Amino acid sequence: MEEKRYRAIMDEIQALMDEVQRQRNEFRNELRVLATCLDNNRQYQASDSTNEDELVDVLGEGEEQMSAQEATNDVKDEVKETKPEDETKPEEQKEDEKELKKEESREESREESKDEGGSRTPSTSATPEPRGQENGDDAPGTPKQLTLREQFRNFSKFGDIKSDGKLLTLSQSDKWFKQAKVIDGKSITTTDTAITFNKLKTKKITFVEFEKYLDEIAKSKKLDVKDIKTKLRECGAPGTSGTTSVVKSSAVDRLTDTKKFTGSHKLRFDSTGRGRGIAGRRDVNDGSGYVTGYKNKNTYDKTH
Structure with a gap:
């Protein structure tokens, strides 16, 4: 819109300039005609009044030409004043277009990331990753859900500081099953897990063997292996629930305060x-030769 307006103004200016040029040419022609007329009148000695009237007419036309020229100059000044604003507006439009392009590129990148997150296929292993980890949209403040392999690693290290997280024992498996409430004493018992575990003919099993172990238990008990895996994933990190807790009371503190011991x-x-060890349980005889309670022991100068 601004460009069209600018072009219209320029066309009007050009038309005015053409009109002024035309009027100038006519003015010159008229001056020439008048000059020839004056020469002729001089020959015939025309009266002064006629000459003055002609000069007044010529001056009137000259003033009209000057007013037209001043009008064109005013239009040019207005155009000069409005031209910077018209020039800056396309620059502002360019900046707006750049910002729009940036926003469009951001939206496209977001859509691509969403498409990639939605088009991901689960891995070929039997332990699919949690949906929150695939899409990367875990809610803030919520605990991260562990995979079955991560849970296997955690429980294989539980109670064994030398474990590298690659092998799992029967006791660790039972601990995991009890925490996940897979072993409930009815559908699955520790006897069932021991029988199935012994079929593998090893004391420690790998993660691949553990999956076979789960399939065998589910098959023998006619259960859905997916439900068992879900419980094992969602049971949380290894804990010590049900163990004996430390009793904290004033009586216990008083009985365990060594400063109050006597005798x-x-x-x-x-x-x-x-604790002082053996020195606190046995009376060791001092064979140094000093009297009991002597405070200056081993201070004698041996040079004397």
Whole structure:
């Protein structure tokens, strides 16, 4: 719209300039005609009044030509004043177009990422990744759901500091099953898991063997192996629920405070409450020759 307006103004200016040029040419022609007339009138000695009237007419036409020229100059000044604004507007339009292109590219990248997240196929292993991990849209503040392989690694290390997380024992498997409530004492018992585990003829099994182990249990008990795997995935990290908890009371604190011990029991601990070992349980004879309670032991100067 601004470009069309600018072109229309330029066309009007060009038309005015053409009109001025035409009027100038006519003015010149008229001056020439008048000059020839004056020469002729001089020959005939025309009256002064006629000459003055002609000069007035010529001056009037000259003033009209000057007013037309001033009008064109005013139009040019207006165009010059409006031209920077018209020139800046296309630049602003260019910036707007750049921003629109950036937004479109961002939207396209988001759509592509969504398409990629939706078009991902599950891995060929028997342990599919959780949906939250595939799409990367875990809700903030919610715990990350572990995969079956990660749970296998965690429970294989539970209670065994030397384990590398690749092998699982029967006791660790039963601990996992009990925490996931797969072993409920009715549908599946520890006897069932022991019989199935012994069929593998090994004391520790790998993750591939563990999947076969689950398939065998589900088949023998006529259960859905997917439900068992879901419970094992969602049971959480290995815990110590059900174990004996430490009792905290004033009576226990008083009985375990070594500063309040008396008699021979007091001699078994140092001032920091740490045990003295054999020195606190046996009376060791001092064969150094010093009297009991002597404070300047081993201070004698051997040079005397």
